[in-house]
Amino acid sequence: MKKVIEKKIQSDNDCAYGYLWAAYNLAKRELPKEEFPFMLDLIEMAGKDLKRDSTVHYSSNQSISEFQSAIADVILEDKLSELKKCGVYSIVLDESTDNANRKRLLVYAQYLSKSEIDTCLLNNIEITEGSATADVIVSKILMELRDKGLNLDNLVGVGTDGASVMTGRRNGVVKQLRDKCPSLVGVHCAAHRCALAASQATKNIQEMEWYSRTVSNVFRFFSNSALRENKLREIQELLELPQLKYADIHSVRWLSLENAVSILYRTYPALCATLSHIGASGDVVAKSLYNDVCQYKFIALTHLLMDILPFVGRLSKLFQSESLDFSKVSPMVASTCDSLQDLLECEGVFVDKLFTFTVEESGSVLYRRPSEESVSKTVNEGIKSNIEFDGFETDSDDASTESETVGDVTLRYYQQQKESLPSITRKYVNAITQNLENRFEQKELMQCLEVLVPTNITKQTSIGSYGEKELRIVAENFSTQTAINVDDCMSEYRQYKRLVVGSYSNKSLIEMYAILENKFLRNYQICFFCLSAVLFYLCPLLSVNVDFPRRTESKQSLGHA
Known part of the structure; x- marks a missing residue:
């Protein structure tokens, strides 16, 4: 009888494990709950008996939510146990909205576990009050820490994205928490600071603001019409250029400007040809965009940004490294600022190429470049040459070798705009370096x-x-x-x-x-x-982790794992 009971218990445990495994993987892979029955089918095909019949199968949305909630509670309990043993801890905060457009507050705890930095999602709190003021956020945080049994006296740091409600000097969240924990230090996420330093450098530089608007207009022009997208791909294929979609510039997405500029650089001849073709059919928006992108300053600024942005992009990626600590931040920033300032003394690889690709012919100024300039490998080699500069190269026979060119573009306003590039370079580089130095000034x-x-x-x-x-x-x-x-x-x-x-x-x-x-x-x-x-x-130093587990309820519930 004992063996029968033990066998029954083991069978039930195996069955429960199968259901829990399916619910866990559903959440971690961010799959809809409708996929749950198919996962169960797969488990049964592997030889596990889940004891499903026509009346009991535990695959309703409510059952799946209960499975995931139970798993999340166990994971959180283990994490909190480790956190309390550690003693001191920090929290990372971020506001967001869910798919139902409800205001949420994500609260993470960061601590040391087994000699490694670990992150624990304490809660994804819905803010039901009218607005997420500093007072409301602080009350939510204090309640959450109290509910989780975490000692407020052990809180030594708080990381935020730098929003005014978080970092306000008079009544911000960090200020209110510091009033309760005098030794608490507030840290603005390094990756956010880096992104803001780059994006805000364009302010008060008229040419850079114009360039950003033009890039966004190009993106909207093609993204709003499948017909235009098709025509763009057709011409890209005709010119044997990479078939890439244009990207928009987002102030809240890191490296978005670098990505958008890189795509424009690699497909620039196809962009001009497509706008010219569409504009010839009477499309006034296409004509206006064509007049903008064919200006000398547009392609000149594209080359300039291809030299500058990879330095900022590399810094941002370094800040998103899991091994980052505060002792490395200042040297990284100083090295980036020095590299940017070097561009004022000597043109970068892409600006140097601009002078080569710009030729005067029969009274017109043409932008003529080799077809391999659109290849990802060539672009990456140019970026690498900027970042890993190892001295000047001497002229060689290879440098004069002619290669096949692609899609000449007639540039407008060359004589009026060619002298402005050094001035724009100086203003933009100085603005970025000043922003980086100001935003990373250590306390x-x-x-x-x-x-x-x-x-x-x-x-x-x-x-x-x-x-x-x-x-x-x-x-x-x-x-x-x-x-x-x-x-x-x-x-x-x-x-x-x-x-x-x-x-x-x-x-x-x-x-x-x-x-x-x-x-x-x-x-x-x-x-x-x-x-x-x-x-x-x-x-x-990083609130990167906070920016990701937002998209689905199940992912948020298992954010501890």
Whole structure:
């Protein structure tokens, strides 16, 4: 009898596992709930008996929601257990709207788990109040932390996208949370800052604003008509150019300008030919666009941006790296600014090509370029040459080799506009570098925390005095919320420096955290706490994760996994 019961229990467990597995994968792959029965069919085909019959099959929307909710509760419970053991943590916030146009607040917690940064979606909260004011958001956050059993005193950082409701100096969310947690640091997402630095650089530069409007107009002209799209593809194929759709510029989408400009560069002859063909049939919008894109300054700015934007794009991608920490941000920004300033001293690869492709012939100015300039490999090689500059090349016989050209374009206003490019380059590059420097100006506390980075310690000629002043500021900041003695912290910091120089000079902060936790916790409690705080100050550098799990309810419910 016992064996029969055990067999029955095992059979039921296998059946339940099959249903839960199907519900979990449905959510993680963002599939509609209508796919659930087909997943069950697949499981049964693999030999699992799910005991479905005509009356009981557990595949209704309500059943699937209950399965997913149960899984999410278990995952969240495990995550919260890890978070509470860790001690300190940071939160990352973002506002959004769901498919039903309801206001939502996404609240993430970031903490260290097994010597790795981990992210946990605490909740996707619906804001039912009239507007998402700072007071409403703070009340939701405090309620959420209280419901999850998280100690507000252990909150050391909050990351946001920089919206005024979040970062307002008088009554913003960060300000109100700091009033309750004096040592809390608010961090504006690095990738957002980078995107804003690039997008806002076009302001007050008339030519760049005109260019952005023209790019958006080109996108709308073709995206609003399948007939025009078909004609564009037809001409692209005729000219043996890549068949690409034009992209729009979005202020909230990172790298959208770089993508839009790259497509325009690769298909520019086809764009002009298509607009000319459509305009000849009497389309006034096509005629107007043709007059714009055939101006010298349009293709000149396209070449210029092909030189500039990859530097900003590379910086943004580096900021989205999972291994990013705050000690790397300033060097990355400084390197990018230096590279951009170099373009003022020496033309980039694509501006240099512009002068080669622009030829005067029979009283007209033509834009004539080799067909391989539209190939992705050639474009990427040009970008790589800019980023990995290794000296000037000497002229060679290969440079004079003629290759097949594609789709000559007659440029307008060349004489009037050719002298303006250096001025525009200078204004735009200076605007971007100034924006980057202003937006990534480090706060005093963040600068002080850098004295805990092992590589910074080992680079110093005088280890004994290095970081004393900065570490005291850090210790005094945390002493407002913890019972640590500042003098004890300073003494342990001196031991920490000797430990780093002697045995761990090449370790990262996260690796040092693990070492202190496993080997020296009792002797280095103060430094352990400071390192913990550093790790959670670096966590909110990115709110990238917050921007993704929005699209479906099931994905949001399993955002912890």
